[in-house]
Amino acid sequence: xxxxxxxxxxxxxxxxxxxxxxxxxxxxxxxxxxxxxxxxxxxxxxxxxxxxxxxxxxxxxxxxxxxxxxxxxxxxxxxxxxxxxxxxxxxxxxxxxxxxxxxxxxxxxxxxxxxxxxxxxxxxxxxxxxxxxxxxxxxxxxxxxxxxxxxxxxxxxxxxxxxxxxxxxxxxxxxxxxxxxxxxxxxxxxxxxxxxxxxxxxxxxxxxxxxxxxxxxxxxxxxxxxxxxxxx
Amino acid sequence: xxxxxxxxxxxxxxxxxxxxxxxxxxxxxxxxxxxxxxxxxxxxxxxxxxxxxxxxxxxxxxxxxxxxxxxxxxxxxxxxxxxxxxxxxx
Numbered sequence: 001x002x003x004x005x006x007x008x009x010x011x012x013x014x015x016x017x018x019x020x021x022x023x024x025x026x027x028x029x030x031x032x033x034x035x036x037x038x039x040x041x042x043x044x045x046x047x048x049x050x051x052x053x054x055x056x057x058x059x060x061x062x063x064x065x066x067x068x069x070x071x072x073x074x075x076x077x078x079x080x081x082x083x084x085x086x087x088x089x090x091x092x093x094x095x096x097x098x099x100x101x102x103x104x105x106x107x108x109x110x111x112x113x114x115x116x117x118x119x120x121x122x123x124x125x126x127x128x129x130x131x132x133x134x135x136x137x138x139x140x141x142x143x144x145x146x147x148x149x150x151x152x153x154x155x156x157x158x159x160x161x162x163x164x165x166x167x168x169x170x171x172x173x174x175x176x177x178x179x180x181x182x183x184x185x186x187x188x189x190x191x192x193x194x195x196x197x198x199x200x201x202x203x204x205x206x207x208x209x210x211x212x213x214x215x216x217x218x219x220x221x222x223x224x225x226x227x228x229x230x231x232x
Numbered sequence: 233x234x235x236x237x238x239x240x241x242x243x244x245x246x247x248x249x250x251x252x253x254x255x256x257x258x259x260x261x262x263x264x265x266x267x268x269x270x271x272x273x274x275x276x277x278x279x280x281x282x283x284x285x286x287x288x289x290x291x292x293x294x295x296x297x298x299x300x301x302x303x304x305x306x307x308x309x310x311x312x313x314x315x316x317x318x319x320x321x322x
Contacts, residue, residue: 171246172246172247172248175245175246175248175250175264176263176264176266179252179263179264180262180263180264184252184253184254184258185254186254186255186258187254187255188241190254191241191243191252191254192243195243195245195250195252198245199245199246202246
């Protein structure tokens with residue numbers, strides 16, 4: 001058993017495998033107050049296609065923590081989150097579309113000015129009216145990320161293209177794209193909480209579509225377009 | 233009988249009518265579809281289950297200029313777009 005703090009929420013994790021603790025190590029904290037919730041995976045829940053494993057436990061706990069965090073109005077978002085000049089940018093899209101490739105291009109183009117907050121599943125929450133992106137233990141295959149946070153300047157959906165082109169998306173157009181990159185709750189009450197949070201995000205942060213190649217210019221086009229992100 | 237499957241929810245978001253799914257239904261459908269006002273009305277009528285003929289009558293009451301043939305065509309087109317969210321076969 002150990003405690004982690006994710007997006008400012010204290011969680012108790014009753015683990016079976018050490019691998020989970022190792023995965024969470026950057027977020028482990030002392031139990032300073034009563035945890036907001038606790039999670040545990042049963043043996044059945046650690047099973048993937050009849051094999052019980054640490055990986056199964058990781059997947060199960062990730063889902064349970066996502067559900068618990070939503071009750072605290074924290075959203076686990078399938079995206080890559082980076083920070084540049086104190087502003088956070090989120091890149092979202094289907095698995096395999098090139099999120100990791102794209103944030104690597106930002107690192108190549110802007111060097112140390114870019115910090116990766118999380119490569120796969122950052123956590124979003126509002127603080128004093130501002131949307132913040134927090135790191136999480138789920139950093140993707142390449143394990144990119146850290147225990148940090150940044151105010152979100154823009155959300156950018158990625159698609160592959162033959163040219164690098166940044167397009168401003170209306171909130172309604174972004175709605176379905178955003179919704180595809182979150183975990184769907186099991187119950188109507190969770191869904192209503194999710195929809196309210198997604199709507200608040202869409203009305204607070206500008207959303208873009210980047211059609212891009214895998215070259216450094218893609219990172220520059222994205223940054224040039226989003227750094228002055230007026231509400232679009 | 234036309235009836236919406238359990239787990240499919242009609243909600244309003246960003247001034248739009250959207251259909252989302254939770255629970256068992258959410259495993260087959262993890263997206264969001266948007267409905268216009270007419271679609272949202274049809275959906276509401278089907279939420280508790282309604283016979284096709286009864287729904288056609290209601291459509292004719294609601295839309296003065298509509299002929300029965302037009303109502304049937306509209307309804308069929310709508311049913312096709314939301315077929316994944318309806319019980320049994322139509």
